[in-house]
Amino acid sequence: MKIIDKVKIDRTESCGSRSPLGIILDTIKKIKECDESVEILLNDYDWLLGLRYIIQINEMPLKIVEKGKEDTFLKIEVIKECI
Secondary structure: OOEEEEEEEHHHOOOOOOOOHHHHHHHHOOOOOEEEEEEEOOOOHHHHHHHHHHHHHOOOOEEEEEEEOOOOEEEEEEEEOOO
């Protein structure tokens, strides 16, 4: 699996003009091929739930894999599902 982008989103630094889910969506839109994925570090579980919901309602061919923790952040990998 080729990780094409990595992003770390911290809830204590997430104020400003860009929403955390917007940043996550921009990142997952970069996935084009079956062997590509993105790695996302989050420290707010609600963002993960929001991402799951967005993928589900938009019927995106993506899978979220939880990869454990890195410091205080949840590490996830978003992978394109190919048949």
